[in-house]
Every structure is written in C-alpha cells, then in structure tokens.
Amino acid sequence: MKAVRKAAYEHVDFGEHCSVRVYHRRLPRIPFEWHHHPEYELTLTMNSQGKRFIGDSVAAYGGDDLVLVPPNLPHTWSSNRSIDSSAAQVAIVVWFDGAWVRRLADVCPEYGGLCNLLRRAACGLAFGHDAGMHLRGELDRLLSADPRERLKAVLDVLDWLSEAPGTPLASPSAFDAHTGTPSGHQPDQLNRVLALIDTQFAHPLRLATLAKASGLSGRSLTRHFTQHLGESVGRYITRVRIGHACRLLTGTGLPISVIAARSGFANVANFNRQFKAAKALTPAAYRQQFTGTRQAEDESVPPLTERSPSLRGKRVSGTSRRGSAGRRRG
Structure with missing residues (x-):
C-alpha cells in the first residue's frame, strides 16, 4: 500500500503592509497539491468537478464550491474534468490571518461575528450553493485593482458567511503534531x-x-x-x-x-x-x-516537493492576481 506524502508547507506571500491576499487562478484542471499553511483560506472553485480533500474529509465537489479551511489543516482539490470543457477552471482564493481578524473584532464590535466564524471553521467548513453564488457576485470587488476595495469585499464576504450555514469537514485529529x-x-x-x-x-x-x-x-x-x-x-x-x-x-x-x-x-x-x-x-x-x-496523480503531476508555482508564492500557468490591503503588524 502506497502511503500519502506528507503535506507540503506553503508560504503565502501577502506583500508588504497587507492584510489579505486574493488569488485568481485559472487552469485547465486542478492537480492534487497536498499542502498546508498557517493562514485561513477561503476558496471558491468554479467550472470544476472532482474530489475535495480537507484533512481526512474526502468529498465530491462541483459547481460553485465554497470552503473555509483553518490554519495548518492539509488540503487540496483535484479535478477530473471541467463542467464547461470550453472554459478554464477557476479558483478564487482568499488568505487571511486569524489573529488579524480577532484584533479587528476586538476593536470593532460590529465584526464580532467573525470570531464565531473562525470557531465554526476549526475543522474546515463547507458552505452551500447559495453561499458560493453570493461570493461569485462579489468577484468584481474581490478582484478589483484597488486594494482597499478588495479588503472591503473580503470583510463583507466574511461577515456574510458568519451567519451562513456550513458543514464541518475534517475530524479534530486530522491535525498532526x-x-x-x-x-x-x-x-x-x-x-x-x-x-x-x-x-x-x-x-x-x-x-x-x-x-x-x-x-x-x-x-x-x-x-x-x-x-x-x-x-x-x-x-x-x-x-x-x-x-x-x-x-x-x-x-x-x-x-x-x-x-x-x-x-x-x-x-x-x-x-x-x-x-x-x-x-x-x-x-x-x-x-x-x-x-x-x-x-493516479503521481503518473502525470510532478511531486509537490519539486514543483508548485502556487506553493512557492510565484505565478502559476494561467491568470493570477494578488490582492492586498493595509495590514497592521503586531
């Protein structure tokens, strides 16, 4: 029996003086990239269907799949085909720091619900189709050239999700030492x-x-x-x-x-x-x-340790955008 490789560590480059990063990924298929990082990750996957691996949770996905992954939980998506074969598969990824969100909630009580969202997402959280459609409606703002607009969009999305129903994914012990x-x-x-x-x-x-x-x-x-x-x-x-x-x-x-x-x-x-x-x-x-x-992926995809434009913080094939906005250090 072949054992699954240890999850690769991804360094997420926010850029200088940044609070969030928004990443726009377009590619013909989503390969198996088993990895983890210390940031929260909100991912909307569009025009893609296959399997989603979040810790020890394995599930089929399709359509507007929206998931919030907590820090350090290994995860990946792996597509077998596009829903529309004439178009690229798209992943909109938002990375943010949990400590930053909690500081924001401490200073601004209006965002107190975000702490509950982080708590609910302790083992990963899959949202329903309506939530995916809601985030799709925010894409223009999330991918705006204005970093302040991106930041406002991310906060609005997270605030909306704080009251949206979601399904826990991984087992608590999916986190290792x-x-x-x-x-x-x-x-x-x-x-x-x-x-x-x-x-x-x-x-x-x-x-x-x-x-x-x-x-x-x-x-x-x-x-x-x-x-x-x-x-x-x-x-x-x-x-x-x-x-x-x-x-x-x-x-x-x-x-x-x-x-x-x-x-x-x-x-x-x-x-x-x-x-x-x-x-x-x-x-x-x-x-x-x-x-x-x-x-199956081993036969066509180079090992994670040898490749990963996405895991090295570099540009991947297709289109990518980085979003950032003023992050308070401390």
Missing part, C-alpha cells in the same frame, strides 16, 4: 479534556473521567462541548477516533483490524459501522479512494 491543532478559543477546562481525548482516544473514555480532568460536573462538561464545539462529548470522541483511523488508512498498509484497535474501537464490526456512518464509505473503500487518487 507538525501542523498544529484545530483553531478556536475554548476555556482552559475544556482544553484539558481535549488534550486528554487526543492522547487517550485509543482507550475507553468515560464521561466521569473526563469531567474529573476538567474540574467540571458531567452536565457542565456536556454543556461546554455543545456550546464551544457544537457536538456531544461522545460524538467528538468518535470523530477523533475516525480521524486517526483515516490517517492510518491513507498513510500505512496496516490491516483494517489493526487500525480499528489502534483507533479505539472494540471490534471491527463496530469500526466498520461507525466509519461508514461518518464517511459514507467503508474503511477499505476510503483507503482506495484516497490513495488511488494520489497514485
């Missing part, structure tokens, strides 16, 4: 529980044990999870375990029974059932889908 942990600010008591789950997920975890570690009652801990993570304790633990299993499925050739045990599942049958409920695929099918795409 090299690329950080899911972003967002939870209370210290909750952080202690998250750290315990992240290190002990392969063992039985009881609510009473987690509550004791947090210094909270079981009821209070449950309320904290719902408030800050949007799901129950049990659901979070399952997502961590499934995420770990996904990494073993795509990065190793271990038997599925071994992966089930190492991921905290008591038996293979339960693992298969929970995995399929979470990913709509059996573990074996997930492994084939993810690694199959990587192997």
Whole structure:
C-alpha cells in the first residue's frame, strides 16, 4: 500500500503592509497539491468537478464550491474534468490571518461575528450553493485593482458567511503534531479534556473521567462541548477516533483490524459501522479512494516537493492576481 506524502508547507506571500491576499487562478484542471499553511483560506472553485480533500474529509465537489479551511489543516482539490470543457477552471482564493481578524473584532464590535466564524471553521467548513453564488457576485470587488476595495469585499464576504450555514469537514485529529491543532478559543477546562481525548482516544473514555480532568460536573462538561464545539462529548470522541483511523488508512498498509484497535474501537464490526456512518464509505473503500487518487496523480503531476508555482508564492500557468490591503503588524 502506497502511503500519502506528507503535506507540503506553503508560504503565502501577502506583500508588504497587507492584510489579505486574493488569488485568481485559472487552469485547465486542478492537480492534487497536498499542502498546508498557517493562514485561513477561503476558496471558491468554479467550472470544476472532482474530489475535495480537507484533512481526512474526502468529498465530491462541483459547481460553485465554497470552503473555509483553518490554519495548518492539509488540503487540496483535484479535478477530473471541467463542467464547461470550453472554459478554464477557476479558483478564487482568499488568505487571511486569524489573529488579524480577532484584533479587528476586538476593536470593532460590529465584526464580532467573525470570531464565531473562525470557531465554526476549526475543522474546515463547507458552505452551500447559495453561499458560493453570493461570493461569485462579489468577484468584481474581490478582484478589483484597488486594494482597499478588495479588503472591503473580503470583510463583507466574511461577515456574510458568519451567519451562513456550513458543514464541518475534517475530524479534530486530522491535525498532526507538525501542523498544529484545530483553531478556536475554548476555556482552559475544556482544553484539558481535549488534550486528554487526543492522547487517550485509543482507550475507553468515560464521561466521569473526563469531567474529573476538567474540574467540571458531567452536565457542565456536556454543556461546554455543545456550546464551544457544537457536538456531544461522545460524538467528538468518535470523530477523533475516525480521524486517526483515516490517517492510518491513507498513510500505512496496516490491516483494517489493526487500525480499528489502534483507533479505539472494540471490534471491527463496530469500526466498520461507525466509519461508514461518518464517511459514507467503508474503511477499505476510503483507503482506495484516497490513495488511488494520489497514485493516479503521481503518473502525470510532478511531486509537490519539486514543483508548485502556487506553493512557492510565484505565478502559476494561467491568470493570477494578488490582492492586498493595509495590514497592521503586531
């Protein structure tokens, strides 16, 4: 079994005195570019269809696909064909720094909703078709020659998305030791529980044990999870375990029974059932889908470590524009 390469690090060049960067990418197809970076990334993909890989989430995409990716979560899109074969595939990418957004929200309460948007996007967030259409309607402003107009457009888009429904994508454990942990600010008591789950997920975890570690009652801990993570304790633990299993499925050739045990599942049958409920695929099918795409790309696309105009901050084939606006350093 061929393991997936480690995600390449992308250096996003904002330019001097910049707050955001807007990137306009046009190309005949979107290759598999498994990478990560410390910035948030909002990407609208148009006239393209294929597979979207966000951490351990693998999903088909098409039309006006709009996704917000948090810092340091490996991701890529990989198209198999254009919707309109006579036109180029287009990706509108907006990069911005999370600390900058939080400082802005501190100074301007009108943008307080942006912090909630970042928290919701801790594991990646896919928006519906209406959101993609909304962003498409802002393209003239986003690609304006005036950097202030671009900045205003980005803030308007993010503010609008802060109230738009979205679907979480990756499992919490899709972040590894090299690329950080899911972003967002939870209370210290909750952080202690998250750290315990992240290190002990392969063992039985009881609510009473987690509550004791947090210094909270079981009821209070449950309320904290719902408030800050949007799901129950049990659901979070399952997502961590499934995420770990996904990494073993795509990065190793271990038997599925071994992966089930190492991921905290008591038996293979339960693992298969929970995995399929979470990913709509059996573990074996997930492994084939993810690694199959990587192997197919290897035949026609140079390795990430040897190429990437986009990952080196240089111009790619096709048309690109860089957007920037005054960023406050500090």
